[in-house]
Amino acid sequence: xxxxxxxxxxxxxxxxxSHLEMAGALERAVRRAGLPVALRGKYSPHLRLSFGxxxxxxxxxxxxxxDLFLTENLMEAEVLGRLQPELxxxxxxxxxxxxxxxxxxxxxxxxxxxxxxxVLSTAFISSSSAMPAKRESLRRKIESLVSGxxxxxxxxKKRQVSLAKAVDYWKLTKSTxxxxxLELGLVLGGTDNIRPQEFVDLxxxxxSHPPRIHRKALYAKLEEDFLNPLFYVGVQGLRG
Amino acid sequence: MADNNLWNRIEPILPLVSRPSRYVDHEVNARGxxxxxxxxxxxxxxxxxxxxxxxxxxxxxxxxxxNDRADALCDRAYAPAPDFxxxxxxxxxxxxxxxxxxxxxxxxxxxxxxxxxxxxxxILNMLDLAGITMRSEARREGEPLVLAGGPLAFNxxxxxSFLDAVVLGDAEEVICEIIDLLQQLRSGASRSDVxxxxxxxxxxxxxALYKVEYRDTxxxxxxxxxxxxxxxxxxxxxxxxxxxxxxPKRPLLPYNRVVHDRAVVEIMRGCTRGCRFCLAGxxxxxxxERDPGTVLEALKVLLRNSGFSEVSLLSxxxxxxxxxxxxxxxxxxxxxxxxxxLSLPSLRPDSFSVDLATQxxxxxxxxxxxxxxxxxxxxxxxxxxxxxxxxFLDTVQTALEAGWRRFKVYFMVGLPTESRxxxxxxxxxxxxxxxxxxxxxxxxxxxxLRMVINVASFVPKPHTPFQWVAxxxxxxxxxxxAYLKKALKGRxxxxxxxxxxxxxxxxxxxxxxxxxxxAVLEKAWRQGARFDQWSEHxxxxxxxxxxxxxxxxxxxxTSRPREKEEILPWxxxxxxxxxxxxxxxxxxxxxxxxxxxxxSSSCPKCGLCPAYKVGNRLADKGASxxxxxxxAT
Numbered sequence: 001x002x003x004x005x006x007x008x009x010x011x012x013x014x015x016x017x018s019h020l021e022m023a024g025a026l027e028r029a030v031r032r033a034g035l036p037v038a039l040r041g042k043y044s045p046h047l048r049l050s051f052g053x054x055x056x057x058x059x060x061x062x063x064x065x066x067d068l069f070l071t072e073n074l075m076e077a078e079v080l081g082r083l084q085p086e087l088x089x090x091x092x093x094x095x096x097x098x099x100x101x102x103x104x105x106x107x108x109x110x111x112x113x114x115x116x117x118x119v120l121s122t123a124f125i126s127s128s129s130a131m132p133a134k135r136e137s138l139r140r141k142i143e144s145l146v147s148g149x150x151x152x153x154x155x156x157k158k159r160q161v162s163l164a165k166a167v168d169y170w171k172l173t174k175s176t177x178x179x180x181x182l183e184l185g186l187v188l189g190g191t192d193n194i195r196p197q198e199f200v201d202l203x204x205x206x207x208s209h210p211p212r213i214h215r216k217a218l219y220a221k222l223e224e225d226f227l228n229p230l231f232y233v234g235v236q237g238l239r240g
Numbered sequence: 241m242a243d244n245n246l247w248n249r250i251e252p253i254l255p256l257v258s259r260p261s262r263y264v265d266h267e268v269n270a271r272g273x274x275x276x277x278x279x280x281x282x283x284x285x286x287x288x289x290x291x292x293x294x295x296x297x298x299x300x301x302x303x304x305x306x307n308d309r310a311d312a313l314c315d316r317a318y319a320p321a322p323d324f325x326x327x328x329x330x331x332x333x334x335x336x337x338x339x340x341x342x343x344x345x346x347x348x349x350x351x352x353x354x355x356x357x358x359x360x361x362x363i364l365n366m367l368d369l370a371g372i373t374m375r376s377e378a379r380r381e382g383e384p385l386v387l388a389g390g391p392l393a394f395n396x397x398x399x400x401s402f403l404d405a406v407v408l409g410d411a412e413e414v415i416c417e418i419i420d421l422l423q424q425l426r427s428g429a430s431r432s433d434v435x436x437x438x439x440x441x442x443x444x445x446x447x448a449l450y451k452v453e454y455r456d457t458x459x460x461x462x463x464x465x466x467x468x469x470x471x472x473x474x475x476x477x478x479x480x481x482x483x484x485x486x487x488p489k490r491p492l493l494p495y496n497r498v499v500h501d502r503a504v505v506e507i508m509r510g511c512t513r514g515c516r517f518c519l520a521g522x523x524x525x526x527x528x529e530r531d532p533g534t535v536l537e538a539l540k541v542l543l544r545n546s547g548f549s550e551v552s553l554l555s556x557x558x559x560x561x562x563x564x565x566x567x568x569x570x571x572x573x574x575x576x577x578x579x580x581x582l583s584l585p586s587l588r589p590d591s592f593s594v595d596l597a598t599q600x601x602x603x604x605x606x607x608x609x610x611x612x613x614x615x616x617x618x619x620x621x622x623x624x625x626x627x628x629x630x631x632f633l634d635t636v637q638t639a640l641e642a643g644w645r646r647f648k649v650y651f652m653v654g655l656p657t658e659s660r661x662x663x664x665x666x667x668x669x670x671x672x673x674x675x676x677x678x679x680x681x682x683x684x685x686x687x688x689l690r691m692v693i694n695v696a697s698f699v700p701k702p703h704t705p706f707q708w709v710a711x712x713x714x715x716x717x718x719x720x721x722a723y724l725k726k727a728l729k730g731r732x733x734x735x736x737x738x739x740x741x742x743x744x745x746x747x748x749x750x751x752x753x754x755x756x757x758x759a760v761l762e763k764a765w766r767q768g769a770r771f772d773q774w775s776e777h778x779x780x781x782x783x784x785x786x787x788x789x790x791x792x793x794x795x796x797x798t799s800r801p802r803e804k805e806e807i808l809p810w811x812x813x814x815x816x817x818x819x820x821x822x823x824x825x826x827x828x829x830x831x832x833x834x835x836x837x838x839x840s841s842s843c844p845k846c847g848l849c850p851a852y853k854v855g856n857r858l859a860d861k862g863a864s865x866x867x868x869x870x871x872a873t
Contacts, residue, residue, distance in 0.1 A: 016260040017495050024495065031543075032547035046549065047549075086547070090266065209252075210255040
């Protein structure tokens, strides 16, 4: 068996697909491409594909990954060449690399996601909060948030989350009266994590219209380096 | 054409609604055809949610046929979910077509498919959201032609005031004739010229060209054509040979979870079993089977173009398809290599079907479904479902021995001549099945049998032998269901489900309604009626109020037995079947006589074949499975 890691995007109007819907579309494209994929399951076999951390509805992405388990060792370029015509450009495949079978799964490997979040002033029209007036006050607010702990409610349960641990870094890339743009490096997995939507709600006080969220990249963090999952696969001390 | 594109106004509201993938289109195999000068623009609209409407095979067939023409374009529309509707109204966005995101009001034709009476209010709602004038007579020049087709087109009278034209029967040829007509009449033709010309196409009914006269009792006395071009009776269109129409090669692939997520080929149209309650069995005659080689080839192409992992053979009664065994054998052989599974809907409750189901499903977790419909032999004979108790129990035995443990059985209450004895027999039949389950269990499977008993209220349908029948009153139906529920209560293995009786009443009102019901429909819609098939939106009191406001009585339509001589509101629309035949079948029902299946036995003289010069066309039982050269694929 041969494990091929494929990078793809999720753009345009297809950002409104849920994770399951996108996974289904990719699986069908793989079938249409006639690729020799391993089957999993004894009674109702389905194709062996393994996905990375899920992307919520409405969030676009420049780089997402899935692992495809093939029964033949095809050239990466051939697989991409056969898959590309079966996909709409919004879900285009961008690259691929073979990964050792015993490497950690994508969800185990990937622990950092970089997001670009845009909040428009028009998002506050029917909300109780308002667009922050000055760049400096916004910067100070975020600085103070990120240094401490917050209480987040998920699925009815409340949890204390340390933002110092959950937020790897942040940058205020744009701040005008009409729009605020943030770049956020958020930790995935572990005990302390925060979603970009939650971060926006904490910072801006629940604007009525959801912010535009775009996932720029996913990384495996090794000490201070951000490593691309196509090249760093996380296998420590390989034994011969 | 940039003005027409509403996407920039739609996109901002998508994050605010649930399941926005319903509205984004860009599905694989969506044509996204761009409109060019002189193209006839058609929007096919399914009056229910995207998840229900997208897989509909009829619309997919017409979608391909129209888009394959150089001089026409086909786009699609579905009913917006209530939260999306709120946003559309709030932001003044007219209802649009999915691919071009252009207002429906800018299309030449908007065509609805009539699949369920409970969808009717959605049709009105979609017209309103689109900004199309609701009443046909008030529509202005330049507004689209609002058309309808599908099984319920055989009694479209409740919608008559809102529809410009209705297509009866198989639509594959008629839709092309309608587009040809529009191309010819392009410039200078007024709306009324177009309607008059449409009436000249066989199978097309233009309600505005007829006047309905009523007696003071409320019964129809006559349906009178207002101009010579309008025929007194509109005959349905029947395609004699199914192999002459193409199988859709490029199915629309939703991202969303839709109700049927599989590659579907229609293997057969029509059914000759003659179950007396079934509308489809009468309006889709005669039986026309597709050549099995064509089916196999079509499946291969479909799988290649879709990537579905499941395949299904569609028809009204798949187990009757002549070449079924060789076809299934061939499909299973291919399928085992590619991990594709086969599903067969609508099997008969007999051992043949069980053997087949066992062959195709390696896992029997999904369960077997049987439509037994009536509990006693006598009542089954009344509806012409000749199934004997012995046969049914043998079937269940075969299933149990093969390892099946889950069964779903459909029944109806309120069938004509039903008495307490019949209900008791239903309970006894269920118990007999449970007893069998207790006795027959392969030693390694001591799991208990699980049965889902699904009970619906019988609704008399037009164009069937039961079109004259009085439906049981609401109280009686509720009482019958309660009786069954109580009688089956003690058994853990049984899950009892039933359809809401008031929904069945609404279905009954609309299925045998006349034109006066149009006003009721509009009133109910104005009071907020939409998605009546969802219990969270269904509110029968709206309908009761609307009836009262219009001075009409529900019982007149539902529980009044019709006289033989009475002119029924749909008689000017013909399915090709003799009225006399339907009446004879009704009488036969009352005396519990069976009528044989005309596919395998003598002709019961329903009149259709000589009238339309067609006949049953069966596939070759010993067909070899190479595709026949020269046939459409």
